[in-house]
Amino acid sequence: MARQLDGATRDALVERVRFYRDLGLTEFYRRPVDASVLAAELEPQALQAAAVEPEAESSNSQPNIFGEEPAIPARKSISAPPEIAAAVSAGDRAAALQMIRDEIGECTRCALHKGRNKIVFADGDPNARLMFVGEGPGADEDAQGLPFVGRAGQLLNNMIAAMGLTREQVYIANVVKCRPPGNRTPEPDEANTCTPFLFRQIDVVRPQVLVALGATAATYLLGHRQPLAGLRGRVHAFRGMQLIVTYHPAFLLRDPRQKKEAWADLQMAMKELGLKKAASSS
Numbered sequence: 062m063a064r065q066l067d068g069a070t071r072d073a074l075v076e077r078v079r080f081y082r083d084l085g086l087t088e089f090y091r092r093p094v095d096a097s098v099l100a101a102e103l104e105p106q107a108l109q110a111a112a113v114e115p116e117a118e119s120s121n122s123q124p125n126i127f128g129e130e131p132a133i134p135a136r137k138s139i140s141a142p143p144e145i146a147a148a149v150s151a152g153d154r155a156a157a158l159q160m161i162r163d164e165i166g167e168c169t170r171c172a173l174h175k176g177r178n179k180i181v182f183a184d185g186d187p188n189a190r191l192m193f194v195g196e197g198p199g200a201d202e203d204a205q206g207l208p209f210v211g212r213a214g215q216l217l218n219n220m221i222a223a224m225g226l227t228r229e230q231v232y233i234a235n236v237v238k239c240r241p242p243g244n245r246t247p248e249p250d251e252a253n254t255c256t257p258f259l260f261r262q263i264d265v266v267r268p269q270v271l272v273a274l275g276a277t278a279a280t281y282l283l284g285h286r287q288p289l290a291g292l293r294g295r296v297h298a299f300r301g302m303q304l305i306v307t308y309h310p311a312f313l314l315r316d317p318r319q320k321k322e323a324w325a326d327l328q329m330a331m332k333e334l335g336l337k338k339a340a341s342s343s
């Protein structure tokens with residue numbers, strides 16, 4: 062029999078799951094219910110603790126949060142990125158990007174087309190030295206057809222300004238170009254269907270530094286799943302470019318204490334770009 066949750070508990074669980082998603086925990090599994098403990102689990106406190114309690118993390122060890130169990134079906138594989146396209150000259154990049162946009166057209170290649178209002182292709186300078194990649198459009202982006210224009214976008218703008226740049230000087234895109242229903246994480250088949258366009262955009266812009274915003278962007282750029290904690294704090298080689306992983310601005314809105322960590326990531330990007338510190342992040 063399905064367990065009924067009251068509205069407050071359900072809302073708390075939804076918020077908790079979103080929080081874990083931003084930490085890199087993107088899949089959750091239900092184990093068979095043991096009848097002998099069901100009554101105890103249904104106690105409100107026990108239920109709350111058992112639902113999504115995280116494993117304790119220490120600075121010295123990484124929990125095996127992606128460890129497979131025999132009863133869990135294998136994940137869909139994430140396709141490897143295509144070969145690097147021939148370099149496009151600076152003067153031709155805007156036109157090359159427009160060709161990619163034209164090819165996308167009124168795309169129905171994955172299920173996300175059903176709920177979208179506008180395809181969110183990208184925003185910014187085709188010759189940018191710095192590119193940000195997020196997860197997917199939210200409600201504001203879906204309405205305007207531009208990436209990062211809501212509250213998270215305002216924070217991203219502030220982060221860019223703190224680096225001494227303007228939004229017009231960088232290039233911004235997402236893993237998927239259509240809004241997932243309810244802002245859920247894109248399914249692997251959706252992301253794998255859409256990311257070839259993202260890789261082509263990256264190959265045209267060829268930024269010196271790419272910043273992956275959140276676990277989903279890092280997963281589909283690097284081609285494998287790994288907790289965000291294991292990806293941050295270093296520079297990854299990526300298709301002849303440098304890739305830095307940091308938190309998604311939406312996560313930073315929910316947990317502002319992590320802004321300091323995000324700022325440290327952005328300072329790594331600034332060092333690679335030879336930028337001087339313009340302002341402290343806030």
Ligand code: SF4
Pocket residue numbers: 165168169170171172173174180237238239251254255
């Ligand atoms: Fe097409 Fe990408 Fe939109 Fe899916 S998310 S419908 S692949 S543009």
